[in-house]
Amino acid sequence: MDSIRNPYAPGAGTQPPELAGRDSVRKQVHVAIARLRIGRPAKSVLMVGLRGVGKTVLLDKMRADAEAEGVFTVRAETPENRSLPALLAPQLRLALLRLSKVENAKDLALYGLRALAGFVKAFKLKYNDIEVGLDLDPEVGLADNGDLEGDLATLFEQVGRAARSAGTDVVLFIDEIQYIEEAQFAALISALHRCAQANLPLTMVGAGLPQLRGLAGNAKSYAERLFDFPMIGPLAPSEAQLAILKPAHDEGVDFTPDAVGSILDRTHGYPYFLQEWGKHSWDVARQSPITLTDVDEASSQAVAALDESFFRVRFDRLTPTEKKYLRAMAELGPGPHRSGDIATTLGKAVNSLAPLRQSLILKGMLWSPNHGDTAFTVPLFDEFMKRIMPGPNWKTD
Incomplete structure (x- = not known):
């Protein structure tokens, strides 16, 4: 087998060769953006799901789809401890500069850039991570009051009006939204609400961990009416099979049915894991079809690759007490x-562990499906914890 032609693509946000099982949510976003473009109301979309389900890949594909239809897009990923103004200001500048090149929108776009200049000036001291170059002087009194909720709404209005004059949409594609601080998230929701009320063609397509639904509701009580929250989960068996077989078939290679079945059993249909097992099975195999023996041999390599990258990068961010908490969860099973x-x-009182649990939620390691329940945000993390902290002595090590 030619490793150079291996079609599988495990990686952070790497586009898989076959984006299986996501047509319905792609259509949902397409319809929402198209409705806004013709002046019809549509909800913003916040996709939620565990790590490894392909949210980032899907977000980038949706953005490419939108750009191909003439939509002006903004792309940002929310890192921990980064302010929302710092995240949005450079991207909104780029969108407004693009809009200023459309004759019908030029004046409104330049007015929007002056609003952005006032916005940056008002918040540069409060959020000292803002770095954006602006050539225009601020418009006094426009988005410069120092109140994030009101000023961001005013700024979004100016962008939306310019987009409407240009006959297009501006769509914010934002990843890892769960890391936005609550008050700033509330301001973002309020600004999107203002645009929806004014029927302006500015919307957001975002992605985050499952706790995002609760975070949005806590930030603004009306968030559930402003957003749709499609759940992005593991692929159904037929979709997972397509994700494995089609890339190989395109290269003239096949899998035996029991080899495919083994991959589906081991990966539980999670897209990232499918790519890892596909890649290593291809590299191990000597010829087509790829067999169950090949998959068995490749599985140790796939697990090792996951342990050293996908799992380990998250484990290394944890304190010793956080590691023990997750190891205790693993002792109980997947959750x-x-x-x-x-x-x-x-062997602890439940109340004494509440701050530790909350710390792990803030780090994006855990979420609460229901009151009093705790679950991993990373699929198969329980198995990893048992590998990395084996034996009976993990409580005292």
Whole structure:
């Protein structure tokens, strides 16, 4: 087998050769953007799901789809401890500069750039991570009051009006939204609400971990009416099979049915894991078809690759006590688990562990599907924890 022609693409946000099972949500976003473009109301979309389900890949594909239809897009990923103004200001500048090149929108776009200049000036001291170059002087009194909720809404209005004059949409594609601080998230929701009320063609397509739904509701009570929250989960068996077989078939290579079945069993249909097993099975195999023996041999390599990258990068960010908490969860199985059961496994009082649990939620390692329940945000992390902290002595090590 030619490793150079290996079609599988495990990686952070790397586009897989076959984007299987996501047509319905892609259509949902396409319809929402198209409705706004003709002046019809549409909800913003916030995709939620665990790590490894392909949210980032899907977000980038949707953005490419939108750009191909003439939509003006803004792309940002929210890192921890980065302010929303610092995240949005450079991207909105680029969108307004593009809009200023459309004759019908030029004046409104330049007015929007002056609003952005006032916005940056007002918040540069409060959020000292803002770095954006602006050539225009601020418009006094426009988006410069120093109140993030009101000023961001005013700024979005100016961008939306310019987009409407240009006959297009501006769509914010934002990843890892769960890391936006609550008050700033509230300001973002309020600004999008203002645009929806004014029927302006500015919307957001975002992605984040499952707790994003609760975070949005906590930030603004009307968020559930402003957003759709499609759940992006593992692929159904037929979709997972397509994700494995089609890239190989395109290269003239096949898998035996039991080899495909083994990959689906081991990966549970999670897109990132499918790419890892596909890649290593291809590299191990000597000829087509790829067999169950090949998959068995490749599995140790796939697990090692996941342990050293996908899992380990998250494990290394944890404190010793956080690691023990997750190891206790792993002792109980994949989850979700009751907080009391985790505390019992650790031999601790449940109330004493609440700050630790909250810290892990803020780090994006855990989420709460229901009150009192705790679950991993990373699929198969329980198996990794048992590999990285083996044996009976993990409580005392």
